[in-house]
Amino acid sequence: MRYISTRGQAPVLNFSEAMMTGLARDGGLYVPEVVPVLSKAEISAMAGLSYEDVAFRVMRPYLGSTFTDAEFKGLIAKAYAGFSHAARAPLVQLGPNHFLLELFHGPTLAFKDFAMQLIGQMMQAALAKTGDRITIVGATSGDTGSAAMEAFRGLANVDLFILYPHGRVSDVQRCQMTTPAEANVYALAMDGDFDNCQARVKDMFNDFAFRDGVRLAGVNSINWARVLAQVVYYFYAAVALGAPERSVSFTVPTGNFGDIFAGYIARKMGLPIEQLVIATNQNDILNRAMKTGDYVQNGVTASISPSMDIQVSSNFERALFDAYGRDGAAISALMDELKAGGFHISQGAMGMLRETFASGRCSEAETLATITRAFAETGEVLCPHSAVGVKVAEENLGAAPMITLATAHPAKFPDAVESAMGVRPNLPPRMADLFDRPERVTRVPNDLGALQALIRERIAR
Numbered sequence: 471m472r473y474i475s476t477r478g479q480a481p482v483l484n485f486s487e488a489m490m491t492g493l494a495r496d497g498g499l500y501v502p503e504v505v506p507v508l509s510k511a512e513i514s515a516m517a518g519l520s521y522e523d524v525a526f527r528v529m530r531p532y533l534g535s536t537f538t539d540a541e542f543k544g545l546i547a548k549a550y551a552g553f554s555h556a557a558r559a560p561l562v563q564l565g566p567n568h569f570l571l572e573l574f575h576g577p578t579l580a581f582k583d584f585a586m587q588l589i590g591q592m593m594q595a596a597l598a599k600t601g602d603r604i605t606i607v608g609a610t611s612g613d614t615g616s617a618a619m620e621a622f623r624g625l626a627n628v629d630l631f632i633l634y635p636h637g638r639v640s641d642v643q644r645c646q647m648t649t650p651a652e653a654n655v656y657a658l659a660m661d662g663d664f665d666n667c668q669a670r671v672k673d674m675f676n677d678f679a680f681r682d683g684v685r686l687a688g689v690n691s692i693n694w695a696r697v698l699a700q701v702v703y704y705f706y707a708a709v710a711l712g713a714p715e716r717s718v719s720f721t722v723p724t725g726n727f728g729d730i731f732a733g734y735i736a737r738k739m740g741l742p743i744e745q746l747v748i749a750t751n752q753n754d755i756l757n758r759a760m761k762t763g764d765y766v767q768n769g770v771t772a773s774i775s776p777s778m779d780i781q782v783s784s785n786f787e788r789a790l791f792d793a794y795g796r797d798g799a800a801i802s803a804l805m806d807e808l809k810a811g812g813f814h815i816s817q818g819a820m821g822m823l824r825e826t827f828a829s830g831r832c833s834e835a836e837t838l839a840t841i842t843r844a845f846a847e848t849g850e851v852l853c854p855h856s857a858v859g860v861k862v863a864e865e866n867l868g869a870a871p872m873i874t875l876a877t878a879h880p881a882k883f884p885d886a887v888e889s890a891m892g893v894r895p896n897l898p899p900r901m902a903d904l905f906d907r908p909e910r911v912t913r914v915p916n917d918l919g920a921l922q923a924l925i926r927e928r929i930a931r
């Protein structure tokens with residue numbers, strides 16, 4: 471399997487190289503040259519299998535010769551052993567034809583654990599074969615950083631640096647990043663906001679001397695391996711509800727478009743997905759783009775579903791690449807326009823996007839009302855991101871069963887949940903002592919040179 475860049479100017483890579491590279495050198499994102507299609511019989515055969523067995527069957531065709539089958543099975547087993555639910559991704563029913571896929575039973579209570587736990591194992595195994603060491607730098611608004619810390623702590627061939635905006639993450643998120651004691655992971659609290667953090671990480675990737683010098687790798691959802699790991703639960707859930715004989719629909723609370731793009735890949739692989747619904751909060755650039763064809767930034771407003779507060783939805787570039795007939799030059803031109811504020815999506819590309827995706831938005835008041843109502847009607851406590859999904863899903867119910875992705879545990883966002891329900895959700899018992907663990911964090915300025923010096927010094931230890 472070969473991987474190509476959405477901008478057409480970067481080297482073609484194999485799976486392992488694409489996983490270690492993150493952002494392509496032409497600024498694009500890696501995608502498989504050809505998406506493998508599973509037969510109806512292959513999909514049917516997934517019924518009743520464990521999450522781990524489905525994971526193996528869905529991902530195996532993408533890996534080439536990176537791992538033997540036995541090695542890959544071992545890595546999958548390790549990745550999901552720390553989840554607190556035997557089903558890994560259990561489905562619960564919310565209404566007559568509406569289901570919730572709970573993706574928050576991993577070690578840091580958000581769906582990011584599904585991909586991060588696995589790529590931690592895959593990167594370490596690939597590096598152990600060559601003896602190489604890499605440096606991972608990631609920016610986070612909270613969940614990616616905590617999932618990465620948990621996945622990479624203690625791994626022998628990796629140093630991990632997570633940049634988060636000082637004072638702008640929740641207490642649970644901060645403690646999940648600052649309390650791991652292992653020497654190879656570093657929490658850096660940067661002056662500025664999330665966009666500043668992300669911009670400094672991009673600067674590091676664009677400084678080729680630094681990038682090559684420290685062997686920089688990325689774990690944000692620009693990394694193809696992360697998207698791939700998320701394709702699995704679409705198959706797992708759909709098969710549980712009768713696919714491939716019966717079609718299903720999904721609604722996905724969306725920020726960077728990584729999670730829903732995984733659903734798009736599942737559909738390309740042959741999973742009968744009727745509707746794939748983008749759910750946004752008040753930061754609704756994707757919903758506006760779907761409705762008007764104009765992808766235009768108009769500033770981020772902080773919301774109670776902060777993991778979806780985005781201005782530039784990185785993975786949307788992958789969908790555009792297909793919508794524009796895989797024309798890398800056209801994508802490059804659009805991304806140049808985006809730097810100046812936005813672009814208009816061509817009529818042909820809009821046709822493809824609308825055929826594939828529906829969309830909706832959910833206001834702050836609607837988010838809170840949905841948390842209150844879902845609890846009253848079903849007893850399910852939703853996090854604010856999942857509530858955005860449930861609200862938009864309800865507007866799109868049809869003949870096929872609707873599956874809404876629940877992206878985080880309510881206790882990760884206790885303030886919003888408390889204001890909707892009057893009761894504060896408790897952390898699961900295994901992390902009840904989170905706030906008592908010692909914190910370790912370095913305050914850093916929003917300054918590329920200073921950050922690079924700090925990273926060089928720490929990895930030389």
Ligand SMILES: *Cc1c(COP(=O)(O)O)cnc(C)c1O
Binds near residue numbers: 723728730777855
């Ligand atoms: C990351 C995240 C999202 C958004 O996912 P994308 O892949 O960026 O679209 C939604 N909800 C939660 C809780 C998240 O952590």
